[in-house]
Amino acid sequence: xxxxxxLDKDDSEIANxxxxxxxxATKATAAAAAPTxxxxxxxxAAYDVRSASHENIFLDRFFGAFQWEEFACxxxxxxxxxxxxxxxxxxxxxxxxxxxxVSSAMLQLRHEGLGFLYRGMLPPLAQKTISLSIMxxxxxxxxxxxxxxxxxxxxxxxxxxxxxxxxxxxxLLPFERVQTLLADSKFHRYFSNTPNAFRYVVTNYGxxxxxxxxxxxxxxxxxSNALFFMLREEASVRLPKRKSVSSRTAQEFIxxxxxxxxxxxxxxxxxxxxxxxxxxxxxxxxxxxxACKRIYRERESRIGNFYRGCAFNTGRSFISWGIMNxxxxxxxxxxxxxxxxxxxxxxxx
Numbered sequence: 001x002x003x004x005x006x007l008d009k010d011d012s013e014i015a016n017x018x019x020x021x022x023x024x025a026t027k028a029t030a031a032a033a034a035p036t037x038x039x040x041x042x043x044x045a046a047y048d049v050r051s052a053s054h055e056n057i058f059l060d061r062f063f064g065a066f067q068w069e070e071f072a073c074x075x076x077x078x079x080x081x082x083x084x085x086x087x088x089x090x091x092x093x094x095x096x097x098x099x100x101x102v103s104s105a106m107l108q109l110r111h112e113g114l115g116f117l118y119r120g121m122l123p124p125l126a127q128k129t130i131s132l133s134i135m136x137x138x139x140x141x142x143x144x145x146x147x148x149x150x151x152x153x154x155x156x157x158x159x160x161x162x163x164x165x166x167x168x169x170x171x172l173l174p175f176e177r178v179q180t181l182l183a184d185s186k187f188h189r190y191f192s193n194t195p196n197a198f199r200y201v202v203t204n205y206g207x208x209x210x211x212x213x214x215x216x217x218x219x220x221x222x223x224s225n226a227l228f229f230m231l232r233e234e235a236s237v238r239l240p241k242r243k244s245v246s247s248r249t250a251q252e253f254i255x256x257x258x259x260x261x262x263x264x265x266x267x268x269x270x271x272x273x274x275x276x277x278x279x280x281x282x283x284x285x286x287x288x289x290x291a292c293k294r295i296y297r298e299r300e301s302r303i304g305n306f307y308r309g310c311a312f313n314t315g316r317s318f319i320s321w322g323i324m325n326x327x328x329x330x331x332x333x334x335x336x337x338x339x340x341x342x343x344x345x346x347x348x349x
Contacts, residue, residue, distance in 0.1 A: 061149055066141030069335045074136035077327035078128040081320050086121050088316040093183050095309030096275045099299055102312060108185070120182030122194045127175030134172075136328065138165040139229055158233065162226030169221045174198070174210035176217065180278040187281070205282050213277035215288045220270040224263050231259045232325070252329045253322040260321020261314050268313055269306045 094105035109117060143161035146152040152160070178197045181187045191197035201209050235255040242248035273291050280286075286294070299305035 061145065065145035065148065066137060068137075069332065070140040071133045071137035073328045073331040073335065074132035074134070075129045076331050077324040078132035079125070080327045081323045082121070082125045082128050084323060085316050085320045086124065087117055088312060088319075089124070090117065090120075090183055092309045092312045092316060093180075093275065095312065096272055097184060097279055099305065099308050101308075105309075112185070116188075120179050120194070123175040123179040123182070127172050127179070131169045131172050132324065134168050135165050135225060138168050139225065143229075155230065158230050159226045162229045163222040166221030166223070166225035167218065169225075170214060170218050173214050173217055176274070177201070177210050177212060177278055180275060181281065184279055201281070209281065212280075212285055213274045216270040216274045216277070220267050220274070224267050227263055227266075228259060231263075232256070235259065249326055249330070253326045256325020257318040257322030260325070261318040264317035264321075265310060265314050268310050271313075272306055 091102065091105050091109060094100065094108055095102065098105075139161045142164045143157045146157040146160060147154065178194060178201070181197055181201070182191060182194065191200055198210075232255070239251060239255065242251055269292075272295060273288055276291050276295055277286060277288070295306065296303070299308075
């Protein structure tokens with residue numbers, strides 16, 4: 001019994017020794033791992049700070065390339081244009097929608113009266129002022145960023161910037177959607193004005209209905225913007241520099257008019273598809289290619305019938321883009337003079 005007691009005591013002391021040794025080893029391991037953990041944490045924190053710094057630099061450089069003057073000039077040029085050309089648009093719209101000659105479209109508008117002539121003007125006015133603001137502002141900022149920060153080829157930067165600006169414009173499609181509904185006579189009994197049309201569509205069919213027909217609009221905006229800015233800047237470089245205000249203004253009008261009318265005519269079939277898709281409400285959205293084939297069959301299987309209303313569209317685009325280009329250039333000159341005036345005043349002192 002005495003021997004057993006001694007053995008039990010020895011076993012207990014051995015167990016206590018093992019626990020002490022294990023605790024000491026754990027403490028030593030933790031002490032050794034502490035610097036490693038601290039180092040990993042420090043590296044991770046430094047990486048996060050550097051990533052945040054790079055992100056801030058990117059945002060500063062990207063948005064710093066945008067100039068508010070470009071947005072303001074685009075907005076002002078669109079306002080002048082819409083006030084002048086909306087009645088012509090409505091005439092063209094009826095030809096697009098019904099495939100009728102100009103005389104029949106004019107008879108429709110005359111029968112409806114002057115009160116309906118400017119009906120639906122608010123959506124294009126709001127849409128165009130914002131759209132042209134985005135078009136000129138986003139194009140200039142994106143092109144400047146690509147050229148200055150990434151040393152892009154000038155032509156490549158113009159193409160990418162034009163597509164980016166056109167894609168950004170596509171978010172304004174709800175204005176075109178409501179404009180189509182207000183201009184179509186079969187929907188006159190559903191809406192009394194623009195806010196009423198927006199409310200009716202969203203309440204009954206959801207927000208997604210406002211973006212019906214976005215596919216042809218996306219292609220139209222991106223491609224036409226890229227082509228417009230390339231041709232416009234080529235014209236400004238290659239055409240002779242006019243000294244008199246009148247000759248310079250005339251040249252700006254003609255350059256913008258010819259380029260805008262040509263591009264509008266080239267992409268006219270996409271507008272026909274868009275109007276056809278947007279002239280329905282609440283039905284399953286038809287694909288652009290299926291709509292194209294349907295319109296082709298409905299119009300006697302002739303490609304030329306896609307261009308009904310194109311003559312007036314070309315005329316309207318000629319006037320419209322001439323006005324917008326001239327207004328844009330003159331507004332830009334006025335803003336440049338305003339910025340230079342304080343410097344000139346300081347130099348005179």
